[in-house]
Amino acid sequence: MREFKTVSLADQVFEKLESDIIVGVYPRGEVLTELKLVENLGVSRTPIREALRRLEQERLIADSAKGSVVLGITVDDLIDIMEIRQSIEGLAAYHATKNITPDELEELRQINELQDFYYEKKDIERLRQMDDRFHVAIYEISKRNVICDTLRPLHRKTQRYRRQSIGDDQRLANSIAEHKAIFNAISEGKAELASQLITQHIENAKNHMIERFHYHG
Amino acid sequence: MREFKTVSLADQVFEKLESDIIVGVYPRGEVLTELKLVENLGVSRTPIREALRRLEQERLIADSAKGSVVLGITVDDLIDIMEIRQSIEGLAAYHATKNITPDELEELRQINELQDFYYEKKDIERLRQMDDRFHVAIYEISKRNVICDTLRPLHRKTQRYRRQSIGDDQRLANSIAEHKAIFNAISEGKAELASQLITQHIENAKNHMIERFHYHG
């Protein structure tokens, strides 16, 4: 018998709003009032308020006297996020290599194969999902709660920019190759190498994003 | 005329519960029910729920079918936190050195002087507060929201262990001296040096904590 875990409305509202803000459905500066959200989402203020408080804690919105102002992720935020990831994602890869189980290794292998598959089909949206799964899998496999809790939201917040970055075929091909190299290092138990490779991978992604999104001169 | 910003009950409840959990008033494993908190804190369930959702997001509590289980900060969490801080607090110091204003420099100088003052008086609690203010000031002076938002909660979560760590007079003296060296580097505009010094400072603090709290052999 399968277990159906019912997700609370508050959680659903949070996930929807977080995603919508990150990808830009609600642009920076827009004011969200509880009443409007009640109408749009069809739930009462209670779960909406709980979601808003969490978004506020993530600095995706700011509370003002009247309504919540959407902040979203600016290019400056993006650069900071990538610098932070560059500094600590190596830690995650290191611990993941040390703590990975055979099942988890298999899962990571599958993600890599799916990447190849979707690359053939040029399915950008799925490829972004695979990027999500690859990185988040490493966070979780590390079994370090604090590292996981720190990196996961940061990675989610880059979604909008990653989606565009993947559009560059050269960068996409490089990224997939880098994932493979990281996977190989992890599967061979080379923790230091995995750490170095993922750090370089993030730096490459960062540089590509800066080149693409940050006006220069 | 002074401006009185009224803090909402929800915020007050969050701050009190967060602090109580971090310092161990509520031990790991204890179950907090909304009704109990209503009685203890004298406010209704609405603000309490909003606070609990935020604590959950910080993984200080975990939601269970009946009540919220206190997780708090374990020694393993502490080690992860210090490793992360070691990796990114240098970034904060670097940006802070680049972006500091004269007023902010003066504030930092005052914190350092107060440290000497309270060290003379051996006022451990105030010294911990000064440690808070010194580090948080650097986060904020960096003017990097993401860095700030990442480091501030991590630093808060070390409070309980720092309080004990400060009890070791040798470590305390070293820590204050390290703060001074960091301050000097910042005031002289040496961003790279400030970054290196604060990284070393965190590593020293981490090693001291590991030695003190992590059972060895």
Next chain:
DNA sequence: ATTCGATTTTATGTATACAATTATACACCG
């Protein structure tokens, strides 16, 4: 026409009422 002030509107903050779910206790049956 502009400014000041009162009134109204709008939105949030808080409390409470109601619904649904889950654990617990206890009786009944094997």
Next chain:
DNA sequence: CGGTGTATAATTGTATACATAAAATCGAAT
């Protein structure tokens, strides 16, 4: 005596009602 099922109690999830504060509106006076 142990297990199972039902009733009950406890607790959360959600909605709504009420209180309060801030902003907008409108009118009157200068």
